[in-house]
Amino acid sequence: MTVVSAPVVRKSFWRALTVTVLVAVANIGLWAFINRPVHIADWHGKVGGFAYNPSQRYQDPTKFIFPSESELDSDIRMLSRYTPRLRTYSSFENPQIPRIAKFYGMTVMAGAWIEGRAERNERELAALIALARKNDNIDRVIVGNETILRGDLPVRDLIAYLDRTRAQLHVPVSTAEPLDTWQRNPDLIRHVDFVTVHILPYWERVPRKDAIGFVLGQLKSLREIVDQVSPGKPIVVGEVGWPSNGNRREYAQPSIADEAHFLRDWFNVAAREKIDYYVMEAIDQPWKEQIGGRVEAYWGVFNAAREPKFSFTGTVIEDPLWPWKAGAASLLALLPMFWFARHFIRFRVTGLFFFLILVQLSASILVWMATLPYDFYLSPLDWTMLLLLFPAQLAIILILLINGFEFTEVIWRPYWLREFKPLTPQAGDPQPFVSIHLACYNEPPEMVILTLDSLAALDYENYEVLVLDNNTRNPEIWKPVEAHCAKLGRRFRFFHLEPWGGFKAGALNYGLEVTDARAEVVAVIDADYEVRSDWLRALTGYFNNPKVAVVQCPQAHREWQHNEFRRMTNWEYDGFFRIGMHHRNERNAIIQHGTMTMVRKDVLVNTGAWSEWTICEDAELGLRLMKAGHELVYVDELMGKGLTPADFKAYKSQRYRWAFGAMQIMKARLDWMISKTSTLTRGQRFHFLTGWFSxxxxxxxxxxxxxxxxxxxxxxxxxxxxxxxxxxxxxxxxxxxxxxxxxxxxxxxxxxxxxxxxxxxxxxxxxxxxxxxxxxxxxxxxxxxxxxxxxxxxxxxxxxxxxxxxxxxxxxxxxxxxxxxxxxxxxxxxxxxxxxxxxxxxxxxxxxxxxxxxxxxxxxxxxxxxx
Structure with a gap:
C-alpha cells in the first residue's frame, strides 16, 4: 500500500484550489470582457419626439386588447420628462392620448391608420379629424403609415384621403413612407404639407457605425427630390432608431449598446443640424413580434416594463446584470471543478485547465439559458422551444463533459494507472485448464475451420475446444465443421443444438454444462477469429490473482487492407479499443465483449452464467462480475483477429443490437448503478451510465x-x-x-x-x-x-x-x-x-x-x- 505524505497532500490541495480559482476568475473576466462598458457621446437635452404605441407587456391591439386610461397616463407622464412631443399611429384605438398629453404640456402628431379596408379607413379618418378639432395640442397629422410600401392602397387612393383631410383641418397634413416610396411617387409630395420619412438603417443592413451617415445621406437625397417638386417644403423624420435585440440583419446587429450608441449620436447630430424627428419608438411592443418578426419587439428606448434600457449619459453596458450571472456561473462550477482537480491532480496542468474550463463554460451556458427569459419577450413558441431545448441542452452539456473527460485523460495523463501487458510464463509455471467455447450459427464452414485450425496450433497444453452450433438447419453448413472437429482430435468436441433457445447465450450456457470438469477458465471467441499461438500462454497467468475474473483482449480484424469498406470499419472499431477501453480500464469498468475473452469458470457459474434475457449477454456479464467485486483485466494486445461485417446491412444490424442490448441492461440493472447500497464503485457506475451517453x-x-x-x-x-x-x-x-x-x-x-x-x-x-x-x-x-x-x-x-x-x-x-x-x-x-x-x-x-x-x-x- 502506498502512503502519501502530508506535505504532498497539502501541495496537491493547494494546486487544485489554485487551478480552480484561476478558472473561476477567468470566467468572470470573460463575462466582463463581453459586457465591457461602451463609451458614447452624452446627451443632456430633450428628445425631439417619440413614436408612441401604448400597448402594455401582454396587450395586443390586433386582438382588441388596449391599455386603460391610467396606464396611458402613467406612460405619458413618464415620457413627458424626456420629450415634449409624441407621434401616434391610430386615432380610433386610443383617443385619450392627446387629452392626457396636453395635461403634461406635450404636443401630438396624430395618426390615422390607413390600409386596404375602406370601412376601417373611414372610421380612422373620422376619429382623426374629430380629435384634431377637439385638441389644440395636435399640431400635425399623419394619414397612413407606410401604406404604399405595404401595397395596401394605390397612390391615387391615398392622395384622395390626404386631400379630404387637408380640406377639413387647419393643421399640417402628411403621410409617412420610406425614401424609395417618395422617390417613386414624387406627385405624392404635392398633396402633403410636409414630407414624413422613415429612415431605419437596420432594415437596410447598415452597420451601426455607418448608420448616422446613412440617415444624413437619405435626408440629403430626399431634400433634393422635395425641392424639385415643392421647394422648401419641410421634412420630418417620422421614424429613426435602432433595435436593442432580435435577429441580426447581415451587418446590422441589434443590441442595447448599439441602440444607445446610435440614438445618443443621433440626438447630438439632429440638434446640430436642426432636424425634426421622432424616435422609433418610445416603448417596446412585444405584440409586434408576431406580425413583423422578432426584432419588431425591441425598438423602444424603454422596455415593456417601462424601464429605460440605457442612460443618456455615461457608459453603456450591454447586460447590467452580468456580475450576478458571472458570479452564479462561477459558484455553480466551483465545487465540481475543485473535486475534479483534487481527484485527477496527477493529470498534466494543461489537461486540468482544459477540463475545468469546459466545466466552467458549461455552467455559464446553463446560467445564461436559465436567465434568458429575462432578456427577451418570449412568445408561446419561444417558450415551447426553450422548454424543449433546456433539458436537451443539459443532455448535450453532459455528453460534451463526458467526452471531454475521456479526451483529457487520454491526452494529458502522465501514465495509465492500470496497464496490462502479455505475460512471459516461466518454465514450470502452472497452466490452468481452459475450455474454449465457439458458438456459431449458419457460418460458412471454411471460415469456422480456419478458426479451429488456429486453435489447434495453440502453444498450450491444458485446453479443450467446444464448438456449439446453434440452430443451423442446413447440414451442408454444420456437417463439415463437425467432421473437422473429429479430424482435429479429442480436444475438439462438436455439438449441434437444434432446436435451441436463448440465442448465443443459450448455446454458451449449454457449453458450461458439458465443459470438462478440470476447467478453471472459460474462453470465448467468435467463429471468424484466427488466434495467436501464445494467446492462452501469455494471459492465463493473470488468473493467479484471485480477484481477477475476466481477461479481455481487443477485438481486431484481418484481411481488410484491400477492401475499402472493411478498411473503414476496421479503423472505426479500432478507435474504441485504443481509446475508450483504456479510459474505462482505469476504473475497472471495461465493456466485456463477446470474443477474445477469458472468464474464471466458477465465478461465471456462481453468478448466474450467461444471461439469456438480453441480446448483449457479454456486456451484462461484465457488469455483473464488477458488482460481485471482481476485477477485469484489459490487455491491449492483438491476440486474435476476425473479420469485419461483410456489408453495410450487417454493420448496421450489429450496432443496432448493441444499442438495443445496452438499453435492456440499463433497464434491468439501473438500480445497480443508482442505488446507494450497490457494490459497484463510483467509477464503474460512471462508465456504465455515461458510456451509453454518446x-x-x-x-x-x-x-x-x-x-x-x-x-x-x-x-x-x-x-x-x-x-x-x-x-x-x-x-x-x-x-x-x-x-x-x-x-x-x-x-x-x-x-x-x-x-x-x-x-x-x-x-x-x-x-x-x-x-x-x-x-x-x-x-x-x-x-x-x-x-x-x-x-x-x-x-x-x-x-x-x-x-x-x-x-x-x-x-x-x-x-x-x-x-x-x-x-x-x-x-x-x-x-x-x-x-x-x-x-x-x-x-x-x-x-x-x-x-x-x-x-x-x-x-x-x-x-x-x-x-
Missing part, C-alpha cells in the same frame, strides 16, 4: 432532426406562426457539433495508428451508424425482448442488390433535410445570421444520414472479397 446523443439527434424538419416546414408554410429560433439558442448547438468532432479527430490522431484518410473514413463509418443506434436506443427502451441477429462476416451473392436498400430510412431523412435547406434558402434566404445558423444546423444534422449513404455505396462498390 448513443443517447444519437437518439437525441434523431429527435432534433424530426423537430427541426417540422419547425422548418412551419417557417416555410406558415411564417406568421413560426419564426427562426434566436441565434443564442443555436450557437451552443453548433459549438457542440464542433467540439465533438474535434475531440474524435484529435484522439484518433494521437491514439490510433492510421493515416488522415483512414481517420476521416473511420469518422464517416462512425457517423453512418447514428440512425441504427438511435433506433436501437428507442426500441430497446420500449420493447422488452429483442432478436439476436447474427452479424454476417461473409456473404455469397450473385447480382448485387441496390446499394441503398439497407439505408432507405437514412435516404429519406437525408432528402427531407436537403428539401428543408432548399426551402429555407428559397423562402427566408440567408440574410440573417439566424437563417445561416439554422441552415448550418440542418446541414450538420444531415451529415450522419449522408455518411450512411456513403458507407452503403462504399460497401456496395467494395464487394465481398473475403470468404
Amino acid at each position: 448513443w443517447f446523443g444519437d437518439a437525441l439527434h434523431l429527435v432534433f432532426t424530426l423537430m427541426a424538419m417540422l419547425w422548418t416546414l412551419g417557417m416555410v408554410l406558415a411564417p406568421q406562426y413560426f419564426m427562426l429560433p434566436m441565434y443564442l439558442f443555436l450557437v451552443p448547438l453548433i459549438g457542440f457539433f464542433l467540439f465533438k468532432a474535434a475531440f474524435g479527430i484529435i484522439l484518433y490522431r494521437v491514439r490510433v495508428p492510421c493515416s488522415w484518410r483512414d481517420t476521416i473514413a473511420a469518422s464517416v463509418a462512425s457517423m453512418s451508424l447514428s440512425h441504427a443506434i438511435a433506433r436501437g436506443i428507442f426500441e430497446g427502451l420500449w420493447r422488452k425482448k429483442g432478436e439476436f441477429i447474427r452479424t454476417a462476416k461473409s456473404r455469397r451473392i450473385g447480382a448485387k442488390p441496390n446499394p441503398f436498400t439497407s439505408v432507405s430510412e437514412e435516404l429519406l431523412l437525408f432528402l427531407a433535410l436537403m428539401a428543408c435547406i432548399a426551402g429555407m434558402i428559397n423562402s427566408i434566404g440567408i440574410h440573417y445570421v439566424e437563417g445561416k445558423l439554422w441552415i448550418a444546423i440542418l446541414a450538420a444534422q444531415a451529415i450522419p444520414y449522408g455518411s450512411a449513404l456513403i458507407g452503403a455505396w462504399i460497401a456496395h462498390r467494395s464487394g465481398d472479397t473475403v470468404g
Whole structure:
C-alpha cells in the first residue's frame, strides 16, 4: 500500500484550489470582457419626439386588447420628462392620448391608420379629424403609415384621403413612407404639407457605425427630390432608431449598446443640424413580434416594463446584470471543478485547465439559458422551444463533459494507472485448464475451420475446444465443421443444438454444462477469429490473482487492407479499443465483449452464467462480475483477429443490437448503478451510465432532426406562426457539433495508428451508424425482448442488390433535410445570421444520414472479397 505524505497532500490541495480559482476568475473576466462598458457621446437635452404605441407587456391591439386610461397616463407622464412631443399611429384605438398629453404640456402628431379596408379607413379618418378639432395640442397629422410600401392602397387612393383631410383641418397634413416610396411617387409630395420619412438603417443592413451617415445621406437625397417638386417644403423624420435585440440583419446587429450608441449620436447630430424627428419608438411592443418578426419587439428606448434600457449619459453596458450571472456561473462550477482537480491532480496542468474550463463554460451556458427569459419577450413558441431545448441542452452539456473527460485523460495523463501487458510464463509455471467455447450459427464452414485450425496450433497444453452450433438447419453448413472437429482430435468436441433457445447465450450456457470438469477458465471467441499461438500462454497467468475474473483482449480484424469498406470499419472499431477501453480500464469498468475473452469458470457459474434475457449477454456479464467485486483485466494486445461485417446491412444490424442490448441492461440493472447500497464503485457506475451517453446523443439527434424538419416546414408554410429560433439558442448547438468532432479527430490522431484518410473514413463509418443506434436506443427502451441477429462476416451473392436498400430510412431523412435547406434558402434566404445558423444546423444534422449513404455505396462498390 502506498502512503502519501502530508506535505504532498497539502501541495496537491493547494494546486487544485489554485487551478480552480484561476478558472473561476477567468470566467468572470470573460463575462466582463463581453459586457465591457461602451463609451458614447452624452446627451443632456430633450428628445425631439417619440413614436408612441401604448400597448402594455401582454396587450395586443390586433386582438382588441388596449391599455386603460391610467396606464396611458402613467406612460405619458413618464415620457413627458424626456420629450415634449409624441407621434401616434391610430386615432380610433386610443383617443385619450392627446387629452392626457396636453395635461403634461406635450404636443401630438396624430395618426390615422390607413390600409386596404375602406370601412376601417373611414372610421380612422373620422376619429382623426374629430380629435384634431377637439385638441389644440395636435399640431400635425399623419394619414397612413407606410401604406404604399405595404401595397395596401394605390397612390391615387391615398392622395384622395390626404386631400379630404387637408380640406377639413387647419393643421399640417402628411403621410409617412420610406425614401424609395417618395422617390417613386414624387406627385405624392404635392398633396402633403410636409414630407414624413422613415429612415431605419437596420432594415437596410447598415452597420451601426455607418448608420448616422446613412440617415444624413437619405435626408440629403430626399431634400433634393422635395425641392424639385415643392421647394422648401419641410421634412420630418417620422421614424429613426435602432433595435436593442432580435435577429441580426447581415451587418446590422441589434443590441442595447448599439441602440444607445446610435440614438445618443443621433440626438447630438439632429440638434446640430436642426432636424425634426421622432424616435422609433418610445416603448417596446412585444405584440409586434408576431406580425413583423422578432426584432419588431425591441425598438423602444424603454422596455415593456417601462424601464429605460440605457442612460443618456455615461457608459453603456450591454447586460447590467452580468456580475450576478458571472458570479452564479462561477459558484455553480466551483465545487465540481475543485473535486475534479483534487481527484485527477496527477493529470498534466494543461489537461486540468482544459477540463475545468469546459466545466466552467458549461455552467455559464446553463446560467445564461436559465436567465434568458429575462432578456427577451418570449412568445408561446419561444417558450415551447426553450422548454424543449433546456433539458436537451443539459443532455448535450453532459455528453460534451463526458467526452471531454475521456479526451483529457487520454491526452494529458502522465501514465495509465492500470496497464496490462502479455505475460512471459516461466518454465514450470502452472497452466490452468481452459475450455474454449465457439458458438456459431449458419457460418460458412471454411471460415469456422480456419478458426479451429488456429486453435489447434495453440502453444498450450491444458485446453479443450467446444464448438456449439446453434440452430443451423442446413447440414451442408454444420456437417463439415463437425467432421473437422473429429479430424482435429479429442480436444475438439462438436455439438449441434437444434432446436435451441436463448440465442448465443443459450448455446454458451449449454457449453458450461458439458465443459470438462478440470476447467478453471472459460474462453470465448467468435467463429471468424484466427488466434495467436501464445494467446492462452501469455494471459492465463493473470488468473493467479484471485480477484481477477475476466481477461479481455481487443477485438481486431484481418484481411481488410484491400477492401475499402472493411478498411473503414476496421479503423472505426479500432478507435474504441485504443481509446475508450483504456479510459474505462482505469476504473475497472471495461465493456466485456463477446470474443477474445477469458472468464474464471466458477465465478461465471456462481453468478448466474450467461444471461439469456438480453441480446448483449457479454456486456451484462461484465457488469455483473464488477458488482460481485471482481476485477477485469484489459490487455491491449492483438491476440486474435476476425473479420469485419461483410456489408453495410450487417454493420448496421450489429450496432443496432448493441444499442438495443445496452438499453435492456440499463433497464434491468439501473438500480445497480443508482442505488446507494450497490457494490459497484463510483467509477464503474460512471462508465456504465455515461458510456451509453454518446448513443443517447444519437437518439437525441434523431429527435432534433424530426423537430427541426417540422419547425422548418412551419417557417416555410406558415411564417406568421413560426419564426427562426434566436441565434443564442443555436450557437451552443453548433459549438457542440464542433467540439465533438474535434475531440474524435484529435484522439484518433494521437491514439490510433492510421493515416488522415483512414481517420476521416473511420469518422464517416462512425457517423453512418447514428440512425441504427438511435433506433436501437428507442426500441430497446420500449420493447422488452429483442432478436439476436447474427452479424454476417461473409456473404455469397450473385447480382448485387441496390446499394441503398439497407439505408432507405437514412435516404429519406437525408432528402427531407436537403428539401428543408432548399426551402429555407428559397423562402427566408440567408440574410440573417439566424437563417445561416439554422441552415448550418440542418446541414450538420444531415451529415450522419449522408455518411450512411456513403458507407452503403462504399460497401456496395467494395464487394465481398473475403470468404
